[in-house]
Amino acid sequence: MTALMSLTNVSKNFGGLAVITDVSFDVPAGARMALIGPNGAGKTTIFNLISGVYQPSAGEIRLEGQEISAIPSRERIGLGIARSFQNIRLMPHLSVLENVMLGQQARAGNLGNMLSPLRRSRWRREAEELLEQMGLDTYPGEVVATLPYGIRKKIEVVRALVAKPKLLMLDEPAAGLNNTETANLKDFLMQIAATGVTLLVVEHDMSLVRSLCDHAVVLNFGEKIYDGPTAEVQKDPDVLEAYLGTRHAGKETTDVA
Ligand SMILES: Nc1ncnc2c1ncn2[C@@H]1O[C@H](COP(=O)(O)OP(=O)(O)OP(=O)(O)O)[C@@H](O)[C@H]1O
Known part of the structure; x- marks a missing residue:
């Protein structure tokens, strides 16, 4: 290899x-x-x-x-290169989908990109697809703070994964x-x-x-x-x-x- x-x-x-x-x-x-x-x-x-x-x-x-x-x-x-951290750094008051989309925003790093409705709807679709692909499609609208710890750890990984x-x-x-x-x-x-x-x-x-x-x-x-x-x-x-x-x-x- x-x-x-x-x-x-x-x-x-x-x-x-x-x-x-x-x-x-x-x-x-x-x-x-x-x-x-x-x-x-x-x-x-x-x-x-x-x-x-x-x-x-x-x-x-x-x-x-x-x-x-x-x-x-x-x-x-x-x-x-993407990473997830030792301590969960999800936004607990936001939904699963919003947390994953934050990963996309961090990747773009450009305010203009963040505010574009077209870009946001594409990100939303990509985040939903990724959550579904990773078997987390039952949770996209749930607020992270209410979810079991094991699920939150997976969301943290998915948020890093969204950067492909x-x-x-x-x-x-x-x-x-x-x-x-x-x-x-x-x-x-x-x-x-x-x-x-x-x-x-x-x-x-x-x-x-x-x-x-x-x-x-x-x-x-x-x-x-x-x-x-x-x-x-x-x-x-x-x-x-x-x-x-x-x-x-x-x-x-x-x-x-
Ligand atoms: N910014 C820093 N300034 C000074 N020393 C540091 C800094 N970052 C890490 N260290 C020191 O470097 C050493 C290695 O730390 P590091 O966190 O990389 O270890 P680790 O293997 O990840 O440990 P753990 O398993 O406990 O998380 C430690 O002695 C730590 O105190």
Whole structure:
């Protein structure tokens, strides 16, 4: 597979603090990739570097071979990079449809476009179609605050999806969900991946990581310590040490993340 996204020798410092150190990895087109690691390992910082919230202190970030480090965050959405956040940032008092349409407005980023009735009716139709396609067609008019948490998490994903991304980055999509909701979310994300969208997922729920993702990159203290199949990650001595603090090679069932 060719790399959709690649990070090459990326570092990020905040003042004198090195948060990401010389990290390189590829996200192949069509992959379902997990980015995991203990708390504070630098996962969200990597997301912020890819989405353009931060500039790298060193190294290159490429999308389909194009260096994007200098491209502003808003323009990266247009290039095909979208993300949903760890904490739901839906507008609770608005309807499902209105929330999804806010995603379209954010993407357009131009007041003239937002106010055009023709544009709004096209957005409305596209948002309705997407909600229907993703199995959320029973909810478009409902106010988000009244919906179950599992549904709200899906709406957050759909709102990112409306930008028609090539790469969809999800930050802890299963946080706060019970087992049934998590299994449901996994099917939902598999459905999205089946349409050709590449997934990069930060997630602490290892059963979701194992069932959803084919590949994992593991960070520890801002450095990459594993880059390989998800099926092997929990057997890796460096990964076990990062999570448990001591060498645990051989204890293959230990849960990480
Ligand atoms: N803007 C910032 N200024 C200074 N330090 C920062 C900044 N952003 C993140 N950090 C530090 O960088 C380190 C990595 O943080 P980051 O949020 O990327 O980790 P994480 O792996 O996403 O953690 P978690 O799993 O707890 O969400 C932490 O020590 C954090 O305090």
